[in-house]
Amino acid sequence: MSCPVHYTIQAIQPAAHLFEVTLRIAEPDPVGQVFSLPAWIPGSYMIREFAKNIVTLSAQAGGKVLTVSKSDKHTWHLPAGVKEPVTLRYTVYAWDLSVRTAHLDATHGFFNGTSVFLCAHGCEDQPQLVDIRPPHGLEEAGWRIATSLSVAEGENGAAEPYGFGRYRAENYDELIDHPVEMGTFTLAEFDACGVPHAVAITGRHDCDLPRLVEDLKRICENQIRLFGEPAPMDRYVFLVMAVGDGYGGLEHRASTALLCSRADLPYPGMEAQSDGYRQFLGLCSHEYFHTWNVKRIKPAAFVPYNLSQEGYTRLLWAFEGFTSYYDDLVLIRSGRITVQDYLKLLSKTINQVHKGSGRQKQSVAESSFEAWTKYYRQDENSPNAIVSYYTKGSLVALLLDLRLRADSKGTRSLDDLMRALWLRHGQTGVGVAEDGLYALAAEIGGVAVGRWLQELVEGTGELPLETWLKRFGVSLAWEAASPAPGIGVRTTTEAEGVKIANVFDGGSAQAAGLSAGDVIIACDGLKVTSGNFDKLLARRVAGDSAEIHAFRRDELMCFEVPLQAAPADTAKLEWVARVSKTAEAQRKAWLEG
Incomplete structure (x- = not known):
């Protein structure tokens, strides 16, 4: 018809x-x-x-x-x-x-x-x-x-x-x-590997457009060359909404919609790259990488999409996680950030995974499948129950990349796996089977690598980050985020005091009976404000107890809470200056592409 x-x-x-x-x-x-x-x-x-x-x-x-x-x-x-x-x-x-x-x-x-x-x-x-x-x-x-x-x-x-x-x-x-x-948006245009690109910025801003365009051009060209020319689109548009406070992005086949804080955009005369601008470039890099990985290379469950109901797949760790790995990696490969910047970003990702005990209970494959019910519907207990397929998936990608490079003496890498996905699935429209990544990893790196990848993805054990980073001349040590003791909670500001947003498993607050939603108003008889709670605890030592008064709904309660030493869950990555020639060559290939 x-x-x-x-x-x-x-x-x-x-x-x-x-x-x-x-x-x-x-x-x-x-x-x-x-x-x-x-x-x-x-x-x-x-x-x-x-x-x-x-x-x-x-x-x-x-x-x-x-x-x-x-x-x-x-x-x-x-x-x-x-x-x-x-x-x-x-x-x-x-x-x-x-x-x-x-x-x-x-x-x-x-x-x-x-x-x-x-x-x-x-x-x-x-x-x-x-x-x-x-x-x-x-x-x-x-x-x-x-x-x-x-x-x-x-x-x-x-x-x-x-x-x-x-x-x-x-x-x-x-x-x-x-x-x-x-x-009445601000418009800038540039060319990347022969493809016209545009940036349209809506909202009040003072963006240094030439600087932004130059950075985006290098990022886009690096990704196009990673997968191979020609690019899969005739034209590409970055749609940017600049607001007072915001962050987000959504990929499309030839464009991306982005939400950012206007302070994160570069401004004329800005010398050093700000953390906010670095984060914005990473967001742009992430959404642009999706042009290949998820918009054209798709899980079989999304071929075609059924937009009337949930579409379940256990593969988001690869489609979002691998993209999250490459978004920052492309920044250093394109010369937009330094090695120290990259290690700082990688440390942040490691910390995000290790801050919650959910990583020990939910595999990254389960996280992918349960995105509809858990990841996108997070509550106060989420840090204790789930792991992000974005962050842990990116660490799985890192490990797979390093092992492929090390085992093959530099002749194979995750780049090869991504190009194979592009040729077999992105250019053909054939969806990736639920076990397709294991099979492809085995084909490129050997049967042992395929099995190892499956264990990382479907297990809940700690990732062997120290071992593989060390082989590439990067040391990983763990330290406490603060020397001050704590009680195992995350708080937000409230007019009456501080509100508990999350109570972490194994913390003294949980053992003492404090709960998410409680509003702490006093500690040891002193009024608690948004600015002094951590300072009050910092004057004590681990092993002491604090008397905490809090409102639960409209009921005042009192808790005797032991103070704990801050856990050593913060990653510190360092560039090892003296390494073997093999490690130096592999590290160079990894970070330069």
């Missing part, structure tokens, strides 16, 4: 945060046309229920209003027997300032297709035409469009570069994989 699909979208009430969308199909299904909106967005493994933001919806055909019914929370039905072209008109509330959904006010508009474009069932594989119209009431505001959607060349009203007008996608899957930013 031929079924061309035509959308229009317009910001009709920016102050009320409303987009209006029309969807026209020429030949509706005679047994009753069905429409639905995705329940989640690829790359963010949580049911979001985007349909909750649809405010009004109506349908017409041949000038007549049609009855619309719903069969579940995100599926709409038209009656059978409709022969004329159908127009669906609906409004979408857009007030989520994140990279996952949609946001609209008088300063800008942003949307992911999964939030605004209903899918016409039976038409998913047909070309999708989208007419993006200027915002109502802001026609003179000078808004532009930034998106990696292709211009609908040859169509009446085809958009000019960065202009409103008509765009085209080959199918619905492509349509929802190109987010759109509209507004």
Whole structure:
């Protein structure tokens, strides 16, 4: 059944945060046309229920209003027997300032297709035409469009570069994989290995664009050359929302949506690279690497995506974890950071894994599978129950890379494994089987390596980081984060005192009966504030006891809590100056690529 699909979208009430969308199909299904909106967005493994933001919806055909019914929370039905072209008109509330959904006010508009474009069932594989119209009431505001959607060349009203007008996608899957930013953003363009790239920054900022562009260019070129030219996209766009305090990113096939603190962007005259800017470059590197690893190299469970329900896989440790390993590694390989910077970033990752006992209870494969129910729905007990497939997955990638290099005397590495994945899966569209990484590691590094990788991924033992880093001239030692004693909690600021966010397994606070949510108001008879609790404990020694008064709900309670020495769970990495020539050569190849 031929079924061309035509959308229009317009910001009709920016102050009320409303987009209006029309969807026209020429030949509706005679047994009753069905429409639905995705329940989640690829790359963010949580049911979001985007349909909750649809405010009004109506349908017409041949000038007549049609009855619309719903069969579940995100599926709409038209009656059978409709022969004329159908127009669906609906409004979408857009007030989520994140990279996952949609946001609209008088300063800008942003949307992911999964939030605004209903899918016409039976038409998913047909070309999708989208007419993006200027915002109502802001026609003179000078808004532009930034998106990696292709211009609908040859169509009446085809958009000019960065202009409103008509765009085209080959199918619905492509349509929802190109987010759109509209507004008065700052724009910069550059070329990476022959591919046009753009950076669009929305929000108030004082970014040093030439510096940012130069850094992004080197990062992008390094990744393109790692997988091999040509790059898999004709054009790429970084969509950046600069805010007072924010952090996040979401990958797409030819773009990424990023949220950052404006202070993290480089500013004119900035000499030393700030920690915030280094973190932002790592975020850009991470999302760009996903262009290959997850957008095109996918778990078999995601081929194709089923966006109406959860998609379970035990492989996120490879798709997010390996990407997390390369995001920082590419920074040093492209000359954006120093060796000491890289060791600092690697230490931070190791610390994040070791701060919670959850790593001893949940494997990184289980973490991947349970992303829907545990990682994306964390609570006060999460540090004691789960491990991150991002951070531990990146350490698994590090170990696999080092072992492949050491065992092969430098002739094999994780780079080879990634290129093999690209050739066999990324370029073919064949999904990676649940045990596919073990088999590929065995093929590249030998059967023992494949089994070893499986043990790392499916076990809960401590990772052998010291052993393998030492072979590459990097020493790992463990030390306490602070000389002051503690009670085994993480706290947040409250007006009345400090609120316990997490109580860690094995800590004296847990043994004494303190719980997450308790608000500590006094320690040894002295008022506790956000700035003095740690100082009060620092004046004591491990083995002492503290009398802590805390509110649980509206009830005042008193606890006698022994003070503990801070655990030696903070990693300290150091570059060993004197190493063998073999170790020096392998270390150089590892960090320079």
